[in-house]
Each structure stands twice: as structure tokens, then as C-alpha cells.
Amino acid sequence: MNAVTRRTIDVITAVHEPAAPYLADAYKSLVAQELPDGWDWHWIIQEDGKGDTVAPFVPDDPRVTFGQGRPGGPGVARMMAMAHAGGDYVKVLDADDQLTPGALARDLALLEADATLGWTTSRVLDLLPDGSTAGFDQDPADGPIERGAVFDHWKAHNFRAQVHPATLFVRRDLLLALGGWMALPASEDTGLLLALNVVSRGYFTREYGLLYRKWPGQATAQSTHTDEAEREARMAVVEARTQALVRFPCHIAAKSYHC
Incomplete structure (x- = not known):
């Protein structure tokens, strides 16, 4: 009797030492x-660096792969993690965040049902240090996101997208065709989201899909993240790449969820 072929969702997590203790909560949400x-x-799970402090927090589970490498930021770590990815889909899960119940199944059902969709995102609840949560009252409507909609909103709202890249669920081949996360010190995930948006339709789910942890050690809480000169440079590169894809979207691939 032949074994049943199983399909896989690759959940990609970049981690550095300060966030390692939160892997336990991320794991519970995944299980x-x-x-x-x-x-x-x-x-x-890909450590952004090499050392002995992160590995003890990695769960002992055959469904978990742990890698290390020289430091280069979260985008580099995620791309190195892709060396171990062989499934049809990729789900982002930052080390300090947690999936909500049913999030993976909802994302999967959407893309399995509609070949014209390349990616999904969902609503986010901020997880505050005291354990309480806070929502966001300006999420878009539930449903498809047409090409260019996220990019247009981002340009019109001080380089802030209306959907959260930390909730991304995407077809693996599309992610790779676009080169994955950008080689930037921050905003690398926004750069990928905008690239996806201008070459393929997406979908936004108004059900909460992620608990986004707010804590002093997170990268976006550091002063370097808001340095105006660096932010301006990051946004310029992100916009230039996205504009280039607007001009040449059909060169990416010929599958139905492009062009």
C-alpha cells in the first residue's frame, strides 16, 4: 500500500537572542x-547569527528545523531559512508573535480555492506587555485585494501599508520569483508585501490571524528603526523596486495568479 503524500506549509521564523524566550509561545500557537x-x-527557525543562547529555546520536535548563520538582519535570516523550505506555501511567523487559532487553515483554504490569489494577510491584535490586547480600527474590508491597492495606500499614508506583512501567507514559488525579502536593515517585509501586491491579487481576512507582541526589545521599538535619514533611504529603495515591478509585472512568471 502506497504511503499518502502529504503537503506542507513552511512556517518561517527569524530569531535573535533577545527574542528567543518567546519561541515557546510561538510554538504553542503553532501546535x-x-x-x-x-x-x-x-x-x-533561523537564527540571525551563531551562538549558544538561542538553541536551548528551540522545541524538540521533528517538525522543527533550526539553522544558524552570520548575522544580516531578519530578511537575510528568512531567506537562509528558505533553503529548508520545500512546501507549496510559506507562512511568516516572527519569533515574538503568536498565531491565532485557525489562522493557518483559513489562509490555506483561500489560496487552495482560488488560483488567481498569490498571498493573504489578516487582522492583527497587538499583544501588550501586561497581557492585554489592542486592535486597529482602520483595517480594510474582508475580501480580495487587487493589484496596486496596497502600494497606492502606502504612498498616500506616509509609507504605511493598510495590511500587516507579519501576517503574510504566500505561494512559495511566487515569493522566490520576487527574490524574497529585501536586503534592507528594516522594512524588508513591507518591500516584499508591496512587490507581491503589484504582481498578484491578494486577500485580506478580517478575522484576527496574529498576536503581534509589543515589548521593549523588539526591532521596531529601537531608535535606529525610526532614524529619519535611514527611513527615507529605505522607503526610496522599496518604492523604486515596486515601481519597476509595476512596469514589468508579467516578466515574473506566467502562472494564473500573475499578470
Whole structure:
């Protein structure tokens, strides 16, 4: 009797030492996910650096792969993690965040049902240090996101997208065709989101898909993240790349969810 072929969602997590203790909560949220028959998740954790302090926090689970490498930021770590990814889909899960119940199954169902969609995002709840949560009252409507909509909003609202790149669920081949996360010290995930938006349709789910932890050690809480000169340079590169893809979207690939 032939073994049943199982399909995989690769969950990609970049981690550095300060965030390592939060891996336990991320793992609990992943184990709690229920997927359709024939599907599994594969959690790929890539340390941004090499040392002995992160590994002890990595769960002992055959579905978990742990890698290390020279430091280069979260985008580089995620791209190195992709060396171990072989599934049809990629889900982003930052080391200090948690998936909500049912998030993976919802994302999967959307892309499995509609070949014209390349990616999904969902609503986010901020997870505050005292354990309480806070929502965002300006999320878009539930439904498809047409090409260019996120990019247009980002340009019109001081380089802030209306959907959160930390909730991204994407077709693996599309992510790779676009070169993955940008080689930037920050905003690398926004750069990928905008690139995806101008070459393929997406979908926004108004059900909460992520608990986004707010804590003093997170990268976006550091002064370097808001340095105006660096931010201006980052935004210029992100916009230039996205504009180039607007001009040449059909050169990316010929599948139905492009062009």
C-alpha cells in the first residue's frame, strides 16, 4: 500500500537572542493549529547569527528545523531559512508573535480555492506587555485585494501599508520569483508585501490571524528603526523596486495568479 503524500506549509521564523524566550509561545500557537487532512506544517527557525543562547529555546520536535548563520538582519535570516523550505506555501511567523487559532487553515483554504490569489494577510491584535490586547480600527474590508491597492495606500499614508506583512501567507514559488525579502536593515517585509501586491491579487481576512507582541526589545521599538535619514533611504529603495515591478509585472512568471 502506497504511503499518502502529504503537503506542507513552511512556517518561517527569524530569531535573535533577545527574542528567543518567546519561541515557546510561538510554538504553542503553532501546535494548536488544525489543518485539513493531508497537510502538515514545517517550522523553520533561523537564527540571525551563531551562538549558544538561542538553541536551548528551540522545541524538540521533528517538525522543527533550526539553522544558524552570520548575522544580516531578519530578511537575510528568512531567506537562509528558505533553503529548508520545500512546501507549496510559506507562512511568516516572527519569533515574538503568536498565531491565532485557525489562522493557518483559513489562509490555506483561500489560496487552495482560488488560483488567481498569490498571498493573504489578516487582522492583527497587538499583544501588550501586561497581557492585554489592542486592535486597529482602520483595517480594510474582508475580501480580495487587487493589484496596486496596497502600494497606492502606502504612498498616500506616509509609507504605511493598510495590511500587516507579519501576517503574510504566500505561494512559495511566487515569493522566490520576487527574490524574497529585501536586503534592507528594516522594512524588508513591507518591500516584499508591496512587490507581491503589484504582481498578484491578494486577500485580506478580517478575522484576527496574529498576536503581534509589543515589548521593549523588539526591532521596531529601537531608535535606529525610526532614524529619519535611514527611513527615507529605505522607503526610496522599496518604492523604486515596486515601481519597476509595476512596469514589468508579467516578466515574473506566467502562472494564473500573475499578470
